[in-house]
Amino acid sequence: MKDLFSRSLQTTVIFLIVGGILALAFGGFFSPVSNRFTSGLVSVQYWFAIRYQAIQQFLSAPRDIITLRARNAELETQISQLQTQVIDLQQRVSQTEILSALVDFSRANPENSYEAASVIGRDPSPFLHYIIINRGSNDGILRGMPVVTNQGLVGRIDAVIADAARVQLITDPASTLNVHLKNANTDAVLLGSVTGDISLDMISQDATVQGGDLILTSGLGGGYPPDLIVGQIINVRKLDYELFQQATVQSAVDFTRLDIVLVITNFRAVDITPLMPTPSP
């Protein structure tokens, strides 16, 4: 009976002590001590957590790298596909712009009928300035037909096969073209060269020619229709002791970037060779 009483007393005292401590704690009397205790605990927990995460990352890293590499390869494939699409679309936009300009040109010059052709090659000899186009006799192309772009005159058809034709550019060294200088109201001859530059010769000494003057085809000789834009004069060389003036010319067409051209199909070149006077013996 005495033991039972003392145990109950002990239990009661313990409860009172614990209750007292809890009451003090809830009352905020232990906060400095508990703060120190919890901060120490948090530090220890943080230390363990960081180490654990590092070990976990180390153990799971190879699997992640493999996954990431696979994903990276997949994305790179997608990027290259998209880049191909972008290039393709840019090409289409570029072609559409060229075709649109050519359509505008053909609408502005309704007196002619045109056949559009792509430039598919150049003459293998660097001494010659010829291009190959993908339209031939099957498309109604004939030798001597003029070839233009929306910028101006390109040249004329030199040879034709069924599905392709060769065009002599006006920059070819063998090319001569009768032109008309609009501002000076005089005729001249346009010559090509090995370098691809073009120049004017046979300009009358009486003509007043200036830089910037527009050069058009004159139609003389029957090789080209009249009034096609050729280029403009850069500078003039006039020497008193020479028979004619000469001039360097800026071509209207950029011959290094010929992609699509128009063949004027309703023009027939006239061969005037039989009409040329032959020297009598």
Add this chain to the structure above:
Amino acid sequence: MRNIIAIPLLALAVVLQSTIVSQFSLLAGYADLILVMLAAWALQKGVTTAFQWAFLASIMISTISHMPWVITLAGYLGVVLLAVLLQYRVWQAPLLAMFSVTFLGTLFAHLLSFLYLRVSGDPLPFGDSMGLITLPSLLLNLLISIPMYGLMRDLAGWVFPVREEA
């Protein structure tokens, strides 16, 4: 029978020359893929068909070029002949032979083209032709001659396999 590879190979070279190589110009000159190919082919040991290749190449070129095929043929035959002559004299240094044939062959072929155009009435100044066309083309031909020699060596090994003597 493997010699028949010449037809598609030369056709491909002509197409590449017309569409791509002629776009990469230095001043007014550009490389002559076919000339360099013929030179490299003719210099390979055991090759016996170089003259036939030159003839075939000239015919193919003449289908797209304004230059008469006889001029092209004469130029290419000259290159092959030069290669055959040099092959036995500079046999220990094949690359030197390749450079020599490319150098002399380009000059020869361009001289022929120049003379033909001058005779036919085109006003070609010699200085401009040499400085703006021939020398840049020569440089470009020399640049492509090294990889072309390697390609042709592999091709010659395939067309004319060396037989092991028992």
